[in-house]
Amino acid sequence: MFSVSLPTLSLVDSDIRYTEGQFSEANLVTWKVGDTWAFDIELDAVLLVEDSPDLAGSSLELLNGDATIVVAAVAPYNVSGEWVPSYRLEIDAYATGDGRFPEPNTGFFASGELLVYYQETRWVRASDLAIISRVQSLDLDFDAFGVWTTGIADFDHEHLYEPPQEMHDFPLRLNETWNSASTHTQTWSGNGGPVALPSEPEVAEEIIVYNVTEIGQSPASYSGCENSYRIWWNNTNGDLLEDHWWCPAVGFDVYWWTDDIALEGVDAKFWLTDYAPADSADITVQIEPEVSALNRIINVTISGPEGQSGTLWHHAAMYNFTLEGGNTTLQVQAGNQMDDTPTSIDWGTHGIVACIDVQTESMNCGGSTLTLEGSAIGALLRQDAIERAPLVLEVGHETAQRLGLSFRF
Numbered sequence: 001m002f003s004v005s006l007p008t009l010s011l012v013d014s015d016i017r018y019t020e021g022q023f024s025e026a027n028l029v030t031w032k033v034g035d036t037w038a039f040d041i042e043l044d045a046v047l048l049v050e051d052s053p054d055l056a057g058s059s060l061e062l063l064n065g066d067a068t069i070v071v072a073a074v075a076p077y078n079v080s081g082e083w084v085p086s087y088r089l090e091i092d093a094y095a096t097g098d099g100r101f102p103e104p105n106t107g108f109f110a111s112g113e114l115l116v117y118y119q120e121t122r123w124v125r126a127s128d129l130a131i132i133s134r135v136q137s138l139d140l141d142f143d144a145f146g147v148w149t150t151g152i153a154d155f156d157h158e159h160l161y162e163p164p165q166e167m168h169d170f171p172l173r174l175n176e177t178w179n180s181a182s183t184h185t186q187t188w189s190g191n192g193g194p195v196a197l198p199s200e201p202e203v204a205e206e207i208i209v210y211n212v213t214e215i216g217q218s219p220a221s222y223s224g225c226e227n228s229y230r231i232w233w234n235n236t237n238g239d240l241l242e243d244h245w246w247c248p249a250v251g252f253d254v255y256w257w258t259d260d261i262a263l264e265g266v267d268a269k270f271w272l273t274d275y276a277p278a279d280s281a282d283i284t285v286q287i288e289p290e291v292s293a294l295n296r297i298i299n300v301t302i303s304g305p306e307g308q309s310g311t312l313w314h315h316a317a318m319y320n321f322t323l324e325g326g327n328t329t330l331q332v333q334a335g336n337q338m339d340d341t342p343t344s345i346d347w348g349t350h351g352i353v354a355c356i357d358v359q360t361e362s363m364n365c366g367g368s369t370l371t372l373e374g375s376a377i378g379a380l381l382r383q384d385a386i387e388r389a390p391l392v393l394e395v396g397h398e399t400a401q402r403l404g405l406s407f408r409f
Contacts, residue, residue: 024215026172026229028351028369029251030126031087033362034278035071037252040064043095043116044267052194057109058101063116065095067270069252071278073361077123077132079164082316085126085353085365093118101142103150112144114152118262126365127313127351130164130180138262140193153193157262160185163340167210169349170369172229172246174215180340181207195263208241209234218245220255220271228254250275281305283366285312285354291371294336294347298370302354303327310356314370321354334372347372 043063049055069091077086095116102109122134136159140152161182169178184206188197211232218228225247233242240259247254254272261268283304292298300312306326312319314332321328332352339348350372355365 024174024227026170026246026248028128028170028367029248030283030353030365030367031071031074031251032278032280032364033071033074034280035251036274036276036278037069037250037272038274038276039067039069039093039270040273041067041093041095041271042269043097043261045114045263045265048194048263048265049099055101055194058099060099060114061097063095063097063114065093065116066273067091067093067118074126074355074363074365075361076358077125079125079132080162084313084316085355085363086132087124087126088361089120089122089124091118091120091122099142101144101150101152103144103148110144110147112142112147115141115143117141125164126353126367128164128166128170128349128369129168130166131159131161132164133158133160135159136262151191151193153191153195153263155188155190155192155197158187161206165206165208166340167231167233167244168246169210170351171349171371172212172231174212174229177209177211179207179209181205192263207236209236218247218255220245222247222250222254222272222275224249225254225272247272280364283310283354283356283364285352285366285368287352287368287370290368291373292334294334294372296334297331298334299329300332300352300354301327301329302366304354304356304364304366308356310354311358312352312354314352315350323356334370336372 041064045063046060049058049060069089071087072090073088074085076083079086096113098111099114100109100111117139119137120134123132124130125132136157139154141149142152143149161184163182165182166180169176183203185201185203187201190197211234212229213232214230215227217226218230228245228247231244231246232240233244234240242256242258244253244256250272253270255270257267257269259265259267281304283302286301288299302312302321302323303326304323306323309320309322312321312330314335315337319330319332321330337348337350339350350370351367352370353365353367355363357363
C-alpha cells in the first residue's frame with residue numbers, strides 16, 4: 001500500500017464554496033425541441049468484413065458520410081417509477097464506402113459501394129443528461145454500381161439502462177473521475193448479417209469509469225469549442241471504450257470516437273460541422289446555495305416569459321410556479337438523496353429542472369445542478385480533493401478499475 005502526506009485541514013464555515021471562480025467547470029445544459037447538431041462521420045467496419053466467414057474474400061474501405069441529431073421532444077418519462085423531464089433525441093446517419101462483395105446467387109465478386117443507414121431514438125434524463133434507453137436501427141446494403149443490390153444486414157438493437165447511464169457528472173472539472181454502474185438490458189431483432197444476433201435478451205451489470213483528462217481543442221475545429229472537456233470512457237479492465245469532447249458552447253460533444261457503434265466492433269468518429277439552436281424563450285434556474293448540506297431549505301429562482309406557469313422537478317418532487325414579473329423564487333427542500341456516484345466529498349449532485357408548457361411534448365426547460373455535502377468536513381475534503389486531483393488521479397483511476405466501486409473525486 002502507499003501513503004500520501006497531506007497538510008492539516010482547518011475547519012471553516014461549510015456554506016463557503018471554495019471552488020467558485022478558481023477552477024474551470026462545465027455546468028448542466030438544457031436542450032429545446034428543434035435543437036440540431038450536424039456531423040461528418042467516419043465508420044470503420046473493415047475488420048468486421050474481413051473476420052466474417054459469410055463474407056470471405058470480401059473487402060471494404062472506410063465509410064464516410066454525415067449525421068444529424070435533433071431534439072424531437074421534451075416530456076416526462078418514466079425512470080424507475082418516477083416521471084421526470086426527459087429528452088427524445090432522433091439520430092440519423094448515412095455513410096458509404098467502396099467495397100467488394102459476392103453476388104448472392106452466383107457467388108461472383110463485384111466492386112461497388114456499401115450503403116449504411118443508421119437511425120437511433122434515445123431518451124435522455126434532463127436533470128443530468130444520463131441515457132435512459134436507446135433503440136438503434138442499422139441497415140447495410142451493397143450496391144454493385146446499379147447492376148444489382150443485396151442486403152447485408154437489417155436489424156434493431158434496444159438498450160435499457162437501470163439506473164440511467166450517467167456520462168456527465170455535472171459540474172465537469174479537469175481530472176475528475178466517476179463510475180456509472182447500470183444494469184444493461186439488450187434486445188435484438190432482425191437480420192444481423194455477418195454477426196449472429198442473440199435470440200434472447202441479455203442482462204448484465206455494466207460499469208464504466210469516466211475521466212475528464214484535459215480541457216482544450218478537440219480534433220474537430222468548431223468555433224467556440226476551443227475549451228472542450230475530454231472525457232474518456234474505460235471499462236474496469238482499463239480498455240478505452242469511447243473518447244468524447246464535450247463543448248459547453250454547443251451543449252453537446254463536438255467530437256467523439258467509439259470502438260463499437262454497432263455489430264460488435266464498428267468504430268465510429270463524429271466531427272461537429274453545424275449547430276442550430278431552436279428559437280424559443282430561455283428558462284433559467286438559479287440555486288442558492290449551489291452547494292448545500294443535507295436536508296437544508298434552498299432558494300430556487302426561475303426566470304422566463306412573463307406570466308407563464310410551469311412545474312419544477314427535484315427528483316420526483318414537483319412544485320408549481322407562475323412567473324409573475326418574469327421570475328419567481330421557490331423554497332425547496334434539498335433532501336438527503338444519495339446519487340449513483342456517491343463519495344466522501346459529494347453525497348450527491350442532482351439537477352433541478354423547471355419547465356413551462358408541461359402538458360405538451362415541447363416542454364421548455366431550464367436547469368441547474370445542486371451539490372449535496374454530507375457534513376462540514378465534506379466541504380473541506382471536496383476543496384482539498386479538487387486541488388490535489390492531478391496528483392492522485394492516476395492512482396484513483398487504477399483503483400476504480402480494480403474495485404469497480406462507484407465513487408467520484
